[in-house]
Amino acid sequence: MGHQLSSELVNVLEQTLELLIPGNVTAAIESGNSPGVMAFLQQSLQDDDVLYERIRTLLTEVSESTTTAASASQAVITAERLHLLESDHPQEFASLLRLTYMAYYSRAVARRQLGLGPWPVHPQGYTVPEESAGLLQTLTAPVRARGPFYRPC
Amino acid sequence: MSTEPVDVLIIGAGASGAAIAWSLLETRMQIVCLEQGGHAHDKDFPSRREDYELARYAEFSCDPNVRGLPEDYPINVDDSCIAPVNFNGVGGSTINFLGHWPRMKPSDFKAFTLDGVASDWPIDYATLDPFYAMNDRNTGVSGLAGNPAYPPYAPPHPPIPIGKLGQTLAQGFNELGWHWWPSDVAILSEDVDGRQKCVNAGTCDLGCAAGAKGGSNFTYWPVLEQAGVELRTRSRVREILVNEHSGLASGVLYHDADGQLQRQDAELVIVACNGIGTPRLLLNSTSRLFPDGLANRSGMVGRNLMFHPLKGVSGVFDEPMEGHKGPMACSILSQQFYETDPSRDFVRGYGLHSGRSTTPMTFALGGYGIDRPIPWGQAHRQVMDDIYPYLASLTIVTEDLPEEHNCVTLDSELTDSDGIPAPKIHYRLSDNTRRMLAHGEARATEVLLAAGAREVLAKPDGEVWWRAGWHQLGTCRMGDDPESSVVNGWGRSHDVRNLFIVDGSIFVTAGAVNPTSTIQALALYIGDSIKRKLATLFD
Ligand SMILES: Cc1cc2nc3c(=O)[nH]c(=O)nc-3n(C[C@H](O)[C@H](O)[C@H](O)COP(=O)(O)OP(=O)(O)OC[C@H]3O[C@@H](n4cnc5c(N)ncnc54)[C@H](O)[C@@H]3O)c2cc1C
Ligand code: SF4
Numbered sequence: 001m002g003h004q005l006s007s008e009l010v011n012v013l014e015q016t017l018e019l020l021i022p023g024n025v026t027a028a029i030e031s032g033n034s035p036g037v038m039a040f041l042q043q044s045l046q047d048d049d050v051l052y053e054r055i056r057t058l059l060t061e062v063s064e065s066t067t068t069a070a071s072a073s074q075a076v077i078t079a080e081r082l083h084l085l086e087s088d089h090p091q092e093f094a095s096l097l098r099l100t101y102m103a104y105y106s107r108a109v110a111r112r113q114l115g116l117g118p119w120p121v122h123p124q125g126y127t128v129p130e131e132s133a134g135l136l137q138t139l140t141a142p143v144r145a146r147g148p149f150y151r152p153c
Numbered sequence: 154m155s156t157e158p159v160d161v162l163i164i165g166a167g168a169s170g171a172a173i174a175w176s177l178l179e180t181r182m183q184i185v186c187l188e189q190g191g192h193a194h195d196k197d198f199p200s201r202r203e204d205y206e207l208a209r210y211a212e213f214s215c216d217p218n219v220r221g222l223p224e225d226y227p228i229n230v231d232d233s234c235i236a237p238v239n240f241n242g243v244g245g246s247t248i249n250f251l252g253h254w255p256r257m258k259p260s261d262f263k264a265f266t267l268d269g270v271a272s273d274w275p276i277d278y279a280t281l282d283p284f285y286a287m288n289d290r291n292t293g294v295s296g297l298a299g300n301p302a303y304p305p306y307a308p309p310h311p312p313i314p315i316g317k318l319g320q321t322l323a324q325g326f327n328e329l330g331w332h333w334w335p336s337d338v339a340i341l342s343e344d345v346d347g348r349q350k351c352v353n354a355g356t357c358d359l360g361c362a363a364g365a366k367g368g369s370n371f372t373y374w375p376v377l378e379q380a381g382v383e384l385r386t387r388s389r390v391r392e393i394l395v396n397e398h399s400g401l402a403s404g405v406l407y408h409d410a411d412g413q414l415q416r417q418d419a420e421l422v423i424v425a426c427n428g429i430g431t432p433r434l435l436l437n438s439t440s441r442l443f444p445d446g447l448a449n450r451s452g453m454v455g456r457n458l459m460f461h462p463l464k465g466v467s468g469v470f471d472e473p474m475e476g477h478k479g480p481m482a483c484s485i486l487s488q489q490f491y492e493t494d495p496s497r498d499f500v501r502g503y504g505l506h507s508g509r510s511t512t513p514m515t516f517a518l519g520g521y522g523i524d525r526p527i528p529w530g531q532a533h534r535q536v537m538d539d540i541y542p543y544l545a546s547l548t549i550v551t552e553d554l555p556e557e558h559n560c561v562t563l564d565s566e567l568t569d570s571d572g573i574p575a576p577k578i579h580y581r582l583s584d585n586t587r588r589m590l591a592h593g594e595a596r597a598t599e600v601l602l603a604a605g606a607r608e609v610l611a612k613p614d615g616e617v618w619w620r621a622g623w624h625q626l627g628t629c630r631m632g633d634d635p636e637s638s639v640v641n642g643w644g645r646s647h648d649v650r651n652l653f654i655v656d657g658s659i660f661v662t663a664g665a666v667n668p669t670s671t672i673q674a675l676a677l678y679i680g681d682s683i684k685r686k687l688a689t690l691f692d
Pocket of ligand 2: 252340350353354355358360361362363366481
């Protein structure tokens with residue numbers, strides 16, 4: 001069995017994900033704390049000692065600085081706290097951010113919510129209408145009107 | 154495995170190795186090709202997976218240092234502002250290339266005569282013209298005939314759609330009275346010979362699971378294997394051997410799939426390992442006759458490395474640009490600023506390329522070839538919702554001039570999985586390139602605004618794209634003078650008369666266009682020269 005984050009740190013991570021990628025309620029776009037994202041992160045940390053250590057360090061620091069007397073599960077993390085963390089631990093924070101973007105955008109649903117096809121992009125691809133010969137003629141007319149445009153040599 | 158000498162031994166099964174093998178087919182010589190990678194099967198390409206974007210950061214990264222597969226060799230880039238990228242397998246870097254297919258221009262072959270910089274090529278555009286056409290047919294090139302920026306020629310297939318993004322930008326160029334044209338592309342706009350036309354998936358760098366892209370894995374290699382060319386995959390050449398008496402190349406030592414060292418002798422050795430792999434191999438091939446590396450009496454092996462340094466400028470428009478639909482790099486191309494203009498503060502010029510935008514993960518991580526994630530928090534939401542869908546971008550692709558200090562050497566410690574010394578890149582941007590990039594950013598901004606952009610986004614940091622060493626040129630350059638060049642005007646080494654080089658390393662200058670149509674046209678031209686001179690080839 002590889003590395004696993006404690007439930008305390010999972011709670012911190014969930015809140016962090018929500019702040020890193022906020023949702024857009026009007027456009028029905030989910031936040032970073034969405035199904036699939038946490039699983040991806042946990043999976044990625046499992047066998048990667050360096051990544052695990054970086055992210056554990058980061059989350060532990062957030063947890064310790066936000067819990068004080070209260071219990072860890074009640075820790076409330078703010079964007080300001082994350083900004084501080086980013087400037088104190090740029091490398092660790094960059095690892096977390098990168099992993100979060102990869103986790104979030106690797107899901108078909110994230111593509112759909114942004115207006116892209118949720119499907120594996122092959123074989124279906126996308127339909128792009130071909131320009132008619134007439135349209136291309138019209139568009140290129142000013143370019144052709146200027147005549148040859150290369151240096152004689 | 155027999156080590157009996159074969160007639161022709163080609164090292165590298167990428168764009169150039171495939172093209173010259175095809176050219177030599179009709180000689181009925183026995184041709185063997187050694188390739189360090191394997192076959193890439195289109196059914197395995199990641200774009201068939203739901204999480205396809207992840208592959209760009211793992212096994213299908215364009216950066217061999219990220220992929221780290223056994224067939225890759227690491228590249229030390231500590232001393233470079235651009236990282237070379239590639240793919241190692243049957244098809245070479247055309248497996249993940251983007252299929253943008255402009256030709257070089259007549260003036261590119263005469264930079265010294267016209268502008269007093271670099272050197273002239275020993276051949277000219279007219280010499281290559283028939284080979285460009287031949288290669289366009291073999292590859293399946295789509296485009297619109299009549300581009301006034303070139304002497305007349307006609308791509309064999311109609312253009313692919315330039316899309317809403319291309320049409321919008323074209324209007325900006327027209328508004329300013331500047332040149333633009335639909336890009337020539339090595340991508341099928343119609344079904345041809347069992348190959349399917351492009352489905353606009355937009356993930357050309359992840360292989361093309363449709364087979365529409367003209368990678369030599371889809372074009373030349375099926376024909377070559379069918380015709381009996383022996384392709385030995387997972388065969389990495391360690392060194393080219395030289396006969397001490399004749400001074401000719403006698404064959405190679407290579408590692409087979411199990412890492413065992415094998416020998417293959419040959420009458421004719423052709424190197425096609427690309428602008429980094431070729432100098433690396435020659436520098437690794439030392440002997441009493443060539444203590445500084447094979448064919449390196451001029452000292453030019455590895456020198457004059459040229460990329461095409463790039464920067465991007467993006468416009469944010471009022472309507473969605475649908476940039477994720479259609480081949481990544483190919484929509485329209487402007488060559489308005491391609492040629493030298495004495496009123497500018499730089500010599501030579503650049504192209505303005507309109508690619509399409511990328512997929513969300515890659516965009517969020519900073520873009521293709523860039524490692525700088527977009528902001529998190531509310532700013533992230535705003536960028537993804539209000540900017541990403543509305544983007545149309547222009548890439549400034551500059552001509553890099555040859556400079557000896559930009560070079561490939563051997564790393565003293567780093568090796569590949571067979572223990573062969575890895576290449577190290579030494580590269581810095583010239584002031585000329587910096588001025589060109591600054592000029593290009595200003596012009597790109599003008600076009601985007603003329604096309605209706607409500608906002609223009611440029612990165613003001615002066616940095617070029619990092620993972621953008623797509624084009625690796627000049628490191629074994631052609632020339633008539635053995636003192637200052639590695640091969641002659643038809644690709645034969647000045648120093649070793651049965652050794653040919655056919656990849657981008659033989660470029661004398663880089664032009665400001667993607668090089669592969671020229672690399673393959675050159676390989677076909679060299680093949681043709683070999684055929685014409687067969688009786689006196691080694692004289
Ligand atoms: C991401 C990306 C995008 C690109 N986009 C474009 C584009 O749009 N348009 C364009 O014109 N060009 C593009 N290029 C560049 C294009 O792919 C190259 O110009 C072209 O493939 C070079 O051909 P080549 O034969 O010189 O080398 P390659 O095609 O790279 O082939 C070299 C082959 O040699 C093999 N090899 C190397 N060393 C050894 C050895 N010691 N033993 C055995 N085998 C060896 C390698 O495994 C490889 O298969 C792109 C490249 C990349 C990576
Ligand atoms: S966009 Fe076209 S060329 Fe590119 S991968 Fe998809 S089908 Fe192939």
